């Protein structure tokens with residue numbers, strides 16, 4: 118998208134940025150449109166911001182697309198969202214050349230249980246298709262919940278302990294991190310939530326312990342590259358102490 122020479126320069130860039138893509142429904146409502154149109158606009162913006170993050174050279178970007186709690190929504194809305202995920206993945210497959218150029222590795226985080234076979238096949242295929250791309254890892258959180266992720270990880274650790282493959286003494290923070298979907302990835306340095314809500318809504322609960330947070334009233338479909346730059350400028354001036362002085 119952007120020409121390399123027009124990209125802004127930052128004195129420090131986060132290695133990992135998380136986005137809570139919220140506000141699609143309100144964006145549609147403001148325009149008298151059905152909520153599904155808001156999701157469509159949100160999905161379009163996800164492509165734009167994801168590509169921009171790759172252009173900037175941010176190594177890891179995580180987009181929260183569907184939470185374990187979002188199943189509470191009407192079937193019609195859930196189905197429209199699932200349809201959009203499939204459309205996006207088919208598009209990625211069609212435009213694989215562009216992703217190759219940008220070096221984007223797509224990865225899905227979240228519980229695969231509950232997703233349709235069709236969607237799971239597409240997820241698996243696009244993950245494999247892009248797995249040797251090393252420049253940017255773009256995580257899409259689908260059927261993701263931070264607490265659920267920790268519970269699943271703990272269950273797996275308990276199984277290994279009961280089989281004698283691990284001892285309780287082996288359990289430390291690093292080991293728990295290795296049993297999460299983001300194994301091997303740095304924790305998010307910056308989490309961005311538009312839409313005027315000031316909460317994390319179960320996003321990267323473990324990994325976000327020391328993340329810098331940036332909130333804005335803009336609804337996700339309107340969140341622009343300028344807004345992203347503003348968040349990155351704010352990040353440049355954060356003083357991260359991690360409990361030190």
Ligand code: IPE
Pocket residue numbers: 138139140141142143144182183184187198312
């Ligand atoms: C975020 O937009 C998308 C998902 C949660 C899937 P919302 O659909 O939550 O939009 P609002 O918060 O109702 O405006």
Ligand code: IPE
Pocket residue numbers: 137138139140181182183184187314316318
């Ligand atoms: C968070 O948005 C989940 C995603 C963006 C996928 P929600 O709209 O579900 O969050 P709450 O319900 O306002 O906390």
Ligand code: MG
Pocket residue numbers: 139140141
């Ligand atoms: Mg919402």
